[in-house]
Amino acid sequence: xxxxxxxxxxxxxxxxxxxxxxxxxxxxxxxxxxxxxxxxxxxxxxxxxxxxxxxxxxxxxxxxxxxxxxxxxxxxxxxxxxxxxxxxxxxxxxxxxxxxxxxxxxxxxxxxxxxxxxxxxxxxxxxxxxxxxxxxxxxxxxxxxxxxxxxxxxxxxxxxxxxxxxxxxxxxxxxxxxxxxxxxxxxxxxxxxxxxxxxxxxxxxxxxxxxxxxxxxxxxxxxxxxxxxxxxxxxxxxxxxxxxxxxxxxxxxxxx
DNA sequence: ATGGCGGCTGAGAGCCGA
Numbered sequence: 001x002x003x004x005x006x007x008x009x010x011x012x013x014x015x016x017x018x019x020x021x022x023x024x025x026x027x028x029x030x031x032x033x034x035x036x037x038x039x040x041x042x043x044x045x046x047x048x049x050x051x052x053x054x055x056x057x058x059x060x061x062x063x064x065x066x067x068x069x070x071x072x073x074x075x076x077x078x079x080x081x082x083x084x085x086x087x088x089x090x091x092x093x094x095x096x097x098x099x100x101x102x103x104x105x106x107x108x109x110x111x112x113x114x115x116x117x118x119x120x121x122x123x124x125x126x127x128x129x130x131x132x133x134x135x136x137x138x139x140x141x142x143x144x145x146x147x148x149x150x151x152x153x154x155x156x157x158x159x160x161x162x163x164x165x166x167x168x169x170x171x172x173x174x175x176x177x178x179x180x181x182x183x184x185x186x187x188x189x190x191x192x193x194x195x196x197x198x199x200x201x202x203x204x205x206x207x208x209x210x211x212x213x214x215x216x217x218x219x220x221x222x223x224x225x226x227x228x229x230x231x232x233x234x235x236x237x238x239x240x241x242x243x244x245x246x247x248x249x250x251x252x253x254x255x256x
Numbered sequence: 257a258t259g260g261c262g263g264c265t266g267a268g269a270g271c272c273g274a
Contacts, residue, residue, distance in 0.1 A: 009273085010263055034273085036264075061264055062272080108273060148274070161257095167274060200274070203261035214274075246262080246274075 001254045002027045003101065005217055006238075007146040007200075007247035011035040011066070014245055015043050017238055018068075019050050021249065025235070028070045029096060030249075031103035033146045035064035042066070057089045065092040065103050065145070078102075081126045082133075090123075093134075097256075099225065100138035102131070104145035109166045117166070120148070124175040132182050141222040143184055146247065148216055149176045151186070155215035157196065167216055185226035187219045187252040188234070199234050200247045208239055219252040228255045 004027045008014040011032065022030065030052075035042070039058050047054045053072045057079040058064035067073065078093035080086065093102040104127065109120035127143075135141055149172045153159040162168045180186065188197070198213025207213060221229055232252045239248045 013263075034263095110272085110274090146274095165274095202274070205257095205260060207261095216274075243262090 001029075001099065001256055002251065003029045003031075003142055003144065003219060003254070004249050004251040005031040005033070005103070005144040005146070005219060006249040007033040007105070007217060007245060009034050009036075009245040009247065011037050011043065011064070013243065015046060017241060017245075019046065021238060022050055022052060022068065025249075025251070027068075027251070029101055030068040031092075031101065031144050032066040032068065033064070033103070033105035035066050036061055037064055055092065055094060057092050059087070059089045063089045063105055065089060065105055067092050067094055067101060067103055069096055071096060081123075081130050083129070084123065084126045086123075095138060098138070098140050099254075100134060100141045102134070102141065102143045104143065104147070106146060106148045108148050109172070111166055112164060112169050121171055121175060124172075124179075128175070128178055128182055131179065131184070135183050135222055139222055139224045141184075142219060142225065142252075143179070144219040144250070144252075146216065147176065147218050149173060150214045150216050151176045151218075154195070155198070157198065157212045157214070162214075167214060179220065183223055184220040185223060185229075187221050187226065187229050187232040188215070188250070190226065190229055191232050197234055199250050201239065203246050217247055217250045219250055221252065221254070225254060229253070230255055
C-alpha cells in the first residue's frame with residue numbers, strides 16, 4: 001500500500017503534473033491539498049480516465065482537498081472535523097480497506113499572535129481530538145497532508161533564522177508532538193534519510209536550487225500501521241519541473 | 257533580509273501562502 005500526499009497549489013494548474021506523477025509512481029492513495037477548485041469544476045473525468053477514483057471537498061481560490069485512489073473509498077467521507085464549524089475545506093477522511101486515511105490541509109497561521117495563528121492552534125486541537133476518537137474505531141490510520149509545521153530543527157534549513165517564525169514556533173511544534181503522543185508515528189523518521197530533507201521551498205530567492213526549505217508535509221501512521229511501514233520518502237522531482245508547486249510529494253509504503 | 261514568486265480575483269493592485 002503506497003500512500004502519498006502533495007500540496008499542488010492549484011489543481012487547475014498542476015493537473016498535468018498530477019496525472020504524470022500517478023502514472024510514474026502508481027500510488028494506491030494520493031492526498032491532495034490546495035486544489036483551489038469548487039466541486040462543480042473538479043477534474044473528476046480526467047482522473048478517472050487515468051484509472052483512479054477520486055473524492056474531493058473543494059472551494060474556489062483557497063484550500064480544497066482530494067483523495068485519489070486505486071480502490072473506491074468505503075462508506076461516506078468525512079469533510080469536517082467534529083465540533084468545528086468551518087467553511088474552509090481542509091479535511092477529507094475516508095476508509096480504504098482496513099485503513100482510515102485522513103487528509104488535512106492545516107491552516108498556515110500567518111504570524112504568531114495573529115487571529116489566524118489562534119485559529120491554527122485551535123484547529124490542531126480539534127484534529128487531535130478527532131484522531132483520538134477515530135483511532136478507537138480504526139486502529140490502522142494514516143494522517144497525512146500539509147501540516148504547515150516543521151517539527152524539529154533538522155526539518156528547517158536555518159533553524160536560527162526561523163526561530164519563533166510561523167511554521168516553527170514552539171506551540172505549533174508542541175501541537176504536532178501531541179498528535180504523535182496520541183498514537184501516531186512520523187513515518188519519514190522511521191528510516192535513515194539524507195540530511196537537509198525538505199518538502200517545501202519558497203518560490204523566491206532560488207530557494208529550491210539552494211535547498212533552503214522546510215519539511216512541513218508529513219505522513220503519520222498509527223502505531224499499529226507503523227509496524228508495517230517499509231519505506232518513507234520525499235520525491236523532489238516534481239519541484240524541479242517547469243511551473244512547479246512549491247511543495248513536493250511525500251510518500252510512505254506499508255505491507256498489507 | 258524589506259521582499260524577492262506564484263496563484264488568485266477581476267480587470268488594479270492586493271491578498272495570501274509559507
